Amino acid sequence: MKLQQSYTYLIVGASVAGLSAIKTIREKNTDASILLISNEDRLPYKRTKINKSMAAGFTKDEFILNPANWYKDQNIDLAYQEVLKINTDENEVVLADGQIIKFQKLLLASGASPVYPSIEGVAASDLLDVHFAKNVEHIRHTLADKNEVLIIGGSVEGLETANQLIKMGKQVVVIDRLKDPLGKLFPDYLTKKIYAAMHQAGVVYLPGFVLNKLVKTDDKRYKMDTPEYKTTFDALLVCAGVRPNIRLAEHTGIATDRGILVNEYMQTSVSNIFAAGDVAQHPDGTVTGLWHPAEYQGYCAGENMLAVGSAYNPVPLRLKTTLFGNFYFSANYHLSHSYRLDVSAEELNGVFREFYALDAKVLGMVMMNDKERVKIYQQAVAEQWPLEKVKEQLPL
Numbered sequence: 001m002k003l004q005q006s007y008t009y010l011i012v013g014a015s016v017a018g019l020s021a022i023k024t025i026r027e028k029n030t031d032a033s034i035l036l037i038s039n040e041d042r043l044p045y046k047r048t049k050i051n052k053s054m055a056a057g058f059t060k061d062e063f064i065l066n067p068a069n070w071y072k073d074q075n076i077d078l079a080y081q082e083v084l085k086i087n088t089d090e091n092e093v094v095l096a097d098g099q100i101i102k103f104q105k106l107l108l109a110s111g112a113s114p115v116y117p118s119i120e121g122v123a124a125s126d127l128l129d130v131h132f133a134k135n136v137e138h139i140r141h142t143l144a145d146k147n148e149v150l151i152i153g154g155s156v157e158g159l160e161t162a163n164q165l166i167k168m169g170k171q172v173v174v175i176d177r178l179k180d181p182l183g184k185l186f187p188d189y190l191t192k193k194i195y196a197a198m199h200q201a202g203v204v205y206l207p208g209f210v211l212n213k214l215v216k217t218d219d220k221r222y223k224m225d226t227p228e229y230k231t232t233f234d235a236l237l238v239c240a241g242v243r244p245n246i247r248l249a250e251h252t253g254i255a256t257d258r259g260i261l262v263n264e265y266m267q268t269s270v271s272n273i274f275a276a277g278d279v280a281q282h283p284d285g286t287v288t289g290l291w292h293p294a295e296y297q298g299y300c301a302g303e304n305m306l307a308v309g310s311a312y313n314p315v316p317l318r319l320k321t322t323l324f325g326n327f328y329f330s331a332n333y334h335l336s337h338s339y340r341l342d343v344s345a346e347e348l349n350g351v352f353r354e355f356y357a358l359d360a361k362v363l364g365m366v367m368m369n370d371k372e373r374v375k376i377y378q379q380a381v382a383e384q385w386p387l388e389k390v391k392e393q394l395p396l
Helices: 016-028 068-073 133-145 156-167 188-201 291-306 371-382 387-393
Strands: 006-012 034-038 076-080 083-087 092-095 100-108 112-114 127-129 148-152 171-176 204-207 222-225 230-233 235-238 242-244 273-275 318-323 326-331 342-348 351-358 361-368
Touching: 006 016, 016 034, 016 100, 016 291, 068 076, 100 291, 127 133, 133 235, 148 156, 148 230, 156 171, 156 188, 156 318, 188 204, 188 318, 188 326, 188 351, 188 361, 273 291, 318 371, 326 371, 351 387, 361 371, 361 387, 371 387
Parallel strands: 006 034, 006 100, 034 076, 100 273, 127 235, 148 171, 148 235, 171 204
Antiparallel strands: 083 092, 092 100, 112 242, 222 230, 318 326, 326 361, 342 351, 351 361
């Protein structure tokens, strides 16, 4: 597609934040020119689906958020390019093919990238990650004739990936520097259930494990020889967290810290440049790193790119996942550590749930195996239902 030399709204990053901003802008301005720049090889897609679908595989367009004709109908230009530079003085970006594109308003929704740990004997090219769809496709191809896999990182993403590899018939070892990485999302009762189910499925899990060195063998395998564990792996996968992609902002005068610093309007230190999603660092220092907050941040960014004045109010931090046969949901669990909240726990017929309430209003919760009603649970936390109403509406 031949691009215009100038756009009213320029979106860098085909994330849910970027797409949410575009939809918000288009709802109120049907004529303004919009360009979405993506450095991936496909239409914007639901990233949370890809590692969970490793065993079954997926087509290139299976998880797209909108079909190709939607962008055409909405008069949105798409460019599959890398942005090399932002010139804030001239309101322009430089693309990898040399094109210079001017903008009136710019949104940085470039997300985050996997953190690759430094391990003696291992090059970055030896490590695989599940962060992008093309990476998961590459892993499926790479592991077709391999059996023993090491996952570095015991996050939810790491355990979801282990779950998929077990379904593929692989032997899996998961290591994590932390002793209980799931403790930020679930209480001990549920983390113990997850670890027990993982062990029963055949995963070797080593928490509190510091891996400093691997030896690459002549047959291109990786030998681990530590007092705790000795074995050899065919492949190494990294699920050790992510880091906001702040490279573009760092050399432009846009203020950064861990992420790109934004105010309550998703506005950076440069007034016509905004940031949203996993790349944005909020006034309280948080970088949310979750799908639904990123979606809402994109909506707020879009509103404020049209006219500044819509403050971002944090939405519940929630996560849902299926691990080794059980469904788990967590919403605002971090509040249970921050406040003295009343705790109400219930379990019946394989369903477990625990509510965290202040003045009888539910601020957060965790749940296992009540997937069919998860949207109601989400609503209850978002609207801070009275605890009694939750139990009335969602009886066990």
